[in-house]
Amino acid sequence: MTAPLHDTATDADEVATDGVAADVVEKSVEGRSLRQIAWSRLKRDKLALAGGVVVVFLVLVAIFAPLIVDLLGHPPNEFHQDEIDPLFGTPKEAFGGISSEFLLGVEPGNGRDVFSRIVYGARISLLVAFLAALVAVMLGTVFGIVAGYFGGWIDSIISRVMDMLLAFPQLLFIISLVSVLPNDLLGLTGSNVRIAILVAVIGFFGWPYVGRIVRGQTLSLREKEYVEAARSLGAGRRYVLFKELLPNLVAPITVYTTLMIPTNILTEAALSFLGAGVKPPTASWGQMLSTAVDTYQSDPTFMVVPGLAIFVTVLAFNLFGDGVRDALDPKGTR
Numbered sequence: 001m002t003a004p005l006h007d008t009a010t011d012a013d014e015v016a017t018d019g020v021a022a023d024v025v026e027k028s029v030e031g032r033s034l035r036q037i038a039w040s041r042l043k044r045d046k047l048a049l050a051g052g053v054v055v056v057f058l059v060l061v062a063i064f065a066p067l068i069v070d071l072l073g074h075p076p077n078e079f080h081q082d083e084i085d086p087l088f089g090t091p092k093e094a095f096g097g098i099s100s101e102f103l104l105g106v107e108p109g110n111g112r113d114v115f116s117r118i119v120y121g122a123r124i125s126l127l128v129a130f131l132a133a134l135v136a137v138m139l140g141t142v143f144g145i146v147a148g149y150f151g152g153w154i155d156s157i158i159s160r161v162m163d164m165l166l167a168f169p170q171l172l173f174i175i176s177l178v179s180v181l182p183n184d185l186l187g188l189t190g191s192n193v194r195i196a197i198l199v200a201v202i203g204f205f206g207w208p209y210v211g212r213i214v215r216g217q218t219l220s221l222r223e224k225e226y227v228e229a230a231r232s233l234g235a236g237r238r239y240v241l242f243k244e245l246l247p248n249l250v251a252p253i254t255v256y257t258t259l260m261i262p263t264n265i266l267t268e269a270a271l272s273f274l275g276a277g278v279k280p281p282t283a284s285w286g287q288m289l290s291t292a293v294d295t296y297q298s299d300p301t302f303m304v305v306p307g308l309a310i311f312v313t314v315l316a317f318n319l320f321g322d323g324v325r326d327a328l329d330p331k332g333t334r
Helices: 002-028 034-044 046-063 065-072 114-150 152-166 170-179 191-221 225-232 237-273 285-292 301-328
Strands: none
Touching (some): 046 301, 237 285, 237 301
């Protein structure tokens, strides 16, 4: 009577063990998507995650700038002459007038709240950087994939255009263009005209960089087996371009976009510093640096704050971009 019970228990244990083993094997061979693999790699890069957190924080600051200023600062164009020494034109308080009321001090000469202008300046820098990157990516993807896929005289013409634009003096062109622009253009007025021009010109002169990368990747991908298989099954050019090639170009395009945005931020800051950016009194980090040149000896804090804002923003985007590149392209090296 006891033997069959013992055998039954043994068989049950063996079945349970086999079931657990089957589950373990099934879980071990469970596939992961490219997004899951990239995210698992990105999570291991602490610097990239830190940069991503700062990027998200800056974007939220730019979006909710009016609310943040209402809670912690003063209107960005409001003068506070009572905070300025009438004799020297510098803030009365030490370190540029930093206090509980003015978190980052006040601007020399007029007493405008530096914190509020830094927050609103983030809007200009990020808006121009993101929109210019979007324009560059759209143009670069279209022309790059067309040049790489069709080749021949089409590739030659597009490649020569890219070479010409890469050699063109972008900054000088923007400065000369801004100097002859009217105050009203296509329904836009004031600083909106400058922003639109900055986005259009920076994006237009930036697409050849994206186009070269997309063209090179397309030249490699068009010879792959799955593309040949699609052609042999009768797929048209539109299907091959948008269904076979473009999805496989998302990774390099994403990587280059994250690395292009900090370059656009520096370009906008440089143009604002040279007077070709947004018009005063609209807040801009580069414009604040330009103003600080005249007062950096008596009030160095006013130069340090916008300079630090640019430095932290560009560094965060670069760290995050490097992390995204390593996550999507593990064979690449830093």
